Amino acid sequence: MKKTSLLLFLFVLCIGFAQTEDEKQFKTIYDMALTEGKAYHWLNHLSNQIGGRLSGSVQAQQAVEYTKSQLDSLGLDRVWLQPVMVPKWVRGAPEFAYIETKPGLTTNVPICALGGSVATPGIGLKAEVIEVQGIEDLAKLGREKIDGKIVFYNRPMDPTLISTFQSYSGCVDQRYSGAAEAAKYGATGVIVRSMSLRLDDYPHTGAMSYGDTPIEQRIPAAAISTNGAELLSTTLKLNPNIKFFFRQNCRQYPDVESYNVIGEIRGSEHPEEIMIVGGHLDSWDLGDGSHDDGAGCVQSMEVLHLFKKIGYKPKRTLRVVLFMNEENGLRGGNKYAEVAELKNEKHVFALESDAGGFTPRGFSFDCDDANFEQILGWTALFEPYLIHMFVRGGSGADISPLKDQRLVLSGLRPDSQRYFDHHHAENDTFEHVNKRELELGAATMASLVYLIDKYGTVRPSKVKG
Amino acid sequence: MKKTSLLLFLFVLCIGFAQTEDEKQFKTIYDMALTEGKAYHWLNHLSNQIGGRLSGSVQAQQAVEYTKSQLDSLGLDRVWLQPVMVPKWVRGAPEFAYIETKPGLTTNVPICALGGSVATPGIGLKAEVIEVQGIEDLAKLGREKIDGKIVFYNRPMDPTLISTFQSYSGCVDQRYSGAAEAAKYGATGVIVRSMSLRLDDYPHTGAMSYGDTPIEQRIPAAAISTNGAELLSTTLKLNPNIKFFFRQNCRQYPDVESYNVIGEIRGSEHPEEIMIVGGHLDSWDLGDGSHDDGAGCVQSMEVLHLFKKIGYKPKRTLRVVLFMNEENGLRGGNKYAEVAELKNEKHVFALESDAGGFTPRGFSFDCDDANFEQILGWTALFEPYLIHMFVRGGSGADISPLKDQRLVLSGLRPDSQRYFDHHHAENDTFEHVNKRELELGAATMASLVYLIDKYGTVRPSKVKG
Numbered sequence: 001m002k003k004t005s006l007l008l009f010l011f012v013l014c015i016g017f018a019q020t021e022d023e024k025q026f027k028t029i030y031d032m033a034l035t036e037g038k039a040y041h042w043l044n045h046l047s048n049q050i051g052g053r054l055s056g057s058v059q060a061q062q063a064v065e066y067t068k069s070q071l072d073s074l075g076l077d078r079v080w081l082q083p084v085m086v087p088k089w090v091r092g093a094p095e096f097a098y099i100e101t102k103p104g105l106t107t108n109v110p111i112c113a114l115g116g117s118v119a120t121p122g123i124g125l126k127a128e129v130i131e132v133q134g135i136e137d138l139a140k141l142g143r144e145k146i147d148g149k150i151v152f153y154n155r156p157m158d159p160t161l162i163s164t165f166q167s168y169s170g171c172v173d174q175r176y177s178g179a180a181e182a183a184k185y186g187a188t189g190v191i192v193r194s195m196s197l198r199l200d201d202y203p204h205t206g207a208m209s210y211g212d213t214p215i216e217q218r219i220p221a222a223a224i225s226t227n228g229a230e231l232l233s234t235t236l237k238l239n240p241n242i243k244f245f246f247r248q249n250c251r252q253y254p255d256v257e258s259y260n261v262i263g264e265i266r267g268s269e270h271p272e273e274i275m276i277v278g279g280h281l282d283s284w285d286l287g288d289g290s291h292d293d294g295a296g297c298v299q300s301m302e303v304l305h306l307f308k309k310i311g312y313k314p315k316r317t318l319r320v321v322l323f324m325n326e327e328n329g330l331r332g333g334n335k336y337a338e339v340a341e342l343k344n345e346k347h348v349f350a351l352e353s354d355a356g357g358f359t360p361r362g363f364s365f366d367c368d369d370a371n372f373e374q375i376l377g378w379t380a381l382f383e384p385y386l387i388h389m390f391v392r393g394g395s396g397a398d399i400s401p402l403k404d405q406r407l408v409l410s411g412l413r414p415d416s417q418r419y420f421d422h423h424h425a426e427n428d429t430f431e432h433v434n435k436r437e438l439e440l441g442a443a444t445m446a447s448l449v450y451l452i453d454k455y456g457t458v459r460p461s462k463v464k465g
Numbered sequence: 466m467k468k469t470s471l472l473l474f475l476f477v478l479c480i481g482f483a484q485t486e487d488e489k490q491f492k493t494i495y496d497m498a499l500t501e502g503k504a505y506h507w508l509n510h511l512s513n514q515i516g517g518r519l520s521g522s523v524q525a526q527q528a529v530e531y532t533k534s535q536l537d538s539l540g541l542d543r544v545w546l547q548p549v550m551v552p553k554w555v556r557g558a559p560e561f562a563y564i565e566t567k568p569g570l571t572t573n574v575p576i577c578a579l580g581g582s583v584a585t586p587g588i589g590l591k592a593e594v595i596e597v598q599g600i601e602d603l604a605k606l607g608r609e610k611i612d613g614k615i616v617f618y619n620r621p622m623d624p625t626l627i628s629t630f631q632s633y634s635g636c637v638d639q640r641y642s643g644a645a646e647a648a649k650y651g652a653t654g655v656i657v658r659s660m661s662l663r664l665d666d667y668p669h670t671g672a673m674s675y676g677d678t679p680i681e682q683r684i685p686a687a688a689i690s691t692n693g694a695e696l697l698s699t700t701l702k703l704n705p706n707i708k709f710f711f712r713q714n715c716r717q718y719p720d721v722e723s724y725n726v727i728g729e730i731r732g733s734e735h736p737e738e739i740m741i742v743g744g745h746l747d748s749w750d751l752g753d754g755s756h757d758d759g760a761g762c763v764q765s766m767e768v769l770h771l772f773k774k775i776g777y778k779p780k781r782t783l784r785v786v787l788f789m790n791e792e793n794g795l796r797g798g799n800k801y802a803e804v805a806e807l808k809n810e811k812h813v814f815a816l817e818s819d820a821g822g823f824t825p826r827g828f829s830f831d832c833d834d835a836n837f838e839q840i841l842g843w844t845a846l847f848e849p850y851l852i853h854m855f856v857r858g859g860s861g862a863d864i865s866p867l868k869d870q871r872l873v874l875s876g877l878r879p880d881s882q883r884y885f886d887h888h889h890a891e892n893d894t895f896e897h898v899n900k901r902e903l904e905l906g907a908a909t910m911a912s913l914v915y916l917i918d919k920y921g922t923v924r925p926s927k928v929k930g
Contacts, residue, residue: 035624160499388851417899434883
């Protein structure tokens with residue numbers, strides 16, 4: 001009994017000491033991020049010197065070169081570019097649209113082509129409009145009511161959901177598959193209400209897909225601002241016979257070569273166990289991609305920078321991966337996982353930041369129960385930094401192809417309330433990112449990586465094959 | 466044993482049901498706030514139609530009239546104005562300042578008079594500058610090094626504190642008492658680094674006090690933007706003999722009559738138990754006072770509006786109080802408490818929102834252990850709305866004079882990262898308040914009030930006297 005008590009005492013003592021050491025390490029990480037962090041400086045360059053970084057664009061290439069040069073300057077063990085072929089879609093001349101209540105009487109409305117859409121005819125496309133609340137309405141209406149018309153998808157994001165990502169999920173099928181589905185009923189084009197919870201004049205672009213629609217049956221698709229959608233809907237209620245005109249000359253080019261940008265600190269004890277932190281370097285072209293996902297890139301770079309600055313040498317290999325082409329292809333994420341499998345690399349942990357540079361609230365985890373239990377044991381360490389959310393859920397698009405490795409996948413969860421005000425729109429710009437919020441996110445990521453590195457994951461996953 | 470088990474079972478069942486009813490009520494409150502809330506609409510009017518509402522100003526009076534008219538329209542049991550005499554300080558012509566590195570060679574810097582400061586001489590004030598890191602430096606330097614100079618308080622907010630309010634507390638003595646203290650050593654004026662964590666060009670005003678400094682010894686005090694402070698500090702390092710010029714013609718007028726605006730829903734079962742929700746209607750004059758504290762006012766009004774909309778009839782009396790003169794006098798808060806004591810009113814709960822209209826994170830409570838324990842039992846209800854912080858601490862300036870009543874005092878705790886970017890500055894404006902964040906704050910307040918109303922406070926406090 002006595003011996004057990006003593007052991008218990010020593011055990012508690014050890015936990016006590018460990019806790020104190022972890023607490024200190026957290027404080028060191030956060031202090032460094034908030035005083036000597038580089039994330040905001042890097043984001044300034046990405047946003048204001050380079051700008052929107054659509055896959056295949058000059059800006060995307062500039063971003064590859066800039067981030068590689070910055071990683072080169074951090075004294076990492078290795079920095080390299082991983083080639084990947086990416087789609088190249090170009091918006092072309094600014095889009096133009098109006099509502100025609102009667103011939104000659106028109107009201108301009110703000111639209112933008114959806115990413116991947118075909119162009120309208122050069123002189124534009126004018127047709128009557130049929131408003132629907134979602135893809136499921138098409139079958140009810142049938143070809144007779146849709147043929148020859150523009151389908152207007154107008155189901156708004158649900159404002160009563162607290163997570164705006166959940167609201168987004170409930171709408172985005174209209175944008176992604178709306179054109180392919182409407183084409184089946186003879187529609188000539190589609191207009192989609194922007195995925196935003198605000199009423200304003202910004203159209204929000206984003207990826208769409210024609211699926212297996214034959215090329216000659218593909219119809220142009222554009223997003224309309226939420227104010228524009230409200231106007232169009234009201235106008236249609238007054239007169240269902242009004243016409244809508246839009247013109248866009250976007251175009252898909254052959255794939256081009258681009259790169260994932262990767263930097264690595266080799267693990268001192270278990271170099272074969274790889275942890276990655278990442279975001280996606282590409283962005284849409286309307287804004288400068290500060291929140292989506294410049295923020296995630298610079299926060300991920302910052303994790304390695306912070307470890308260097310505080311002199312923390314990870315036991316496991318730590319990589320930052322800046323993925324190319326998350327927005328319209330996920331080619332970078334797929335390529336990274338493919339190469340990892342080819343090389344028989346063993347990934348134990350992957351953390352993505354792709355939900356904006358807002359105040360961090362926690363993480364979501366895609367992992368087994370044992371690992372989630374271990375993580376829940378760490379939450380008290382995060383409490384002083386107001387990090388409260390540790391939930392099961394999705395992680396990040398770019399790291400999801402690694403899932404076969406049965407590793408711990410995680411996504412940073414910043415405050416989501418304002419994310420879709422800016423998402424894929426002209427106002428996703430640098431001035432809407434707050435320096436401290438960005439830095440707190442980076443520190444929060446670094447703190448989790450520190451714990452994963454120190455304590456390891458539970459039942460390290462076996463590499464496939 | 467059997468009977469006990471049955472009772473226990475019934476007890477658990479009751480708790481289960483109660484929980485479900487509370488969960489439903491929470492959902493109803495949040496849904497209503499996010500879909501039919503009026504807070505944003507009211508704030509738009511206060512900010513964009515009225516603007517900055519410094520005590521004693523025309524705008525403050527307009528705000529009294531507007532909010533009273535809006536409360537009148539809600540169908541409350543009683544709406545009234547509570548007269549209170551308030552100070553009237555007027556900024557006058559725009560301030561002007563420059564650094565003079567040598568005669569004729571000057572660089573303009575943005576400053577603003579601190580609230581309550583005297584003017585400079587009409588032709589301005591020019592003197593050498595002595596930089597200090599706080600009031601405690603004055604005694605070390607002594608009269609010899611300070612006499613005839615302008616004291617430049619340049620201790621910045623500590624960026625490593627997670628709560629920016631804590632950083633603010635660590636600096637604000639320079640602004641509040643800096644002039645009175647420097648005058649004791651013969652200083653001719655003081656310049657204070659703006660209380661902000663950003664580097665930018667906005668000077669931030671705020672209250673200062675001369676304490677018992679005789680009128681003829683009072684020296685002018687101004688805030689300089691953080692970028693201006695950095696420039697001044699750097700310039701001083703290069704040449705300690707440079708001069709600083711500033712001119713301001715602010716003025717204190719005799720007190721004028723103003724009002725607290727109060728609305729009330731009479732309690733259906735315990736009308737004598739009063740719960741209040743409030744913010745302060747006055748603001749500084751540089752911006753439009755959207756975050757400080759237009760947000761808190763409209764959120765407080767919204768609590769009563771939401772209860773009306775969802776048909777919840779409080780058992781206890783619920784009052785919204787829009788306090789006048791929090792910024793430079795606290796006359797409204799003091800008056801409200803004074804009248805409450807005179808009328809022998811029994812307040813059981815007071816909740817203030819005065820920390821900006823950002824995403825709500827939780828509440829701080831100033832109460833006894835028993836009440837805090839009860840509140841901690843409710844936290845799971847708030848979890849789905851991402852409200853995690855339930856801590857002991859300060860509540861709000863306006864409600865603090867009620868403390869003698871030994872009631873439960875509470876303050877809404879929104880995310881604090883961006884608050885001091887806007888606080889008391891020209892950029893505390895409507896466009897920096899997000900509609901959803903504002904509404905979530907109002908719903909969070911209403912949900913707490915609902916629980917306090919339903920379950921009551923523990924050991925209801927005895928009214929003094």
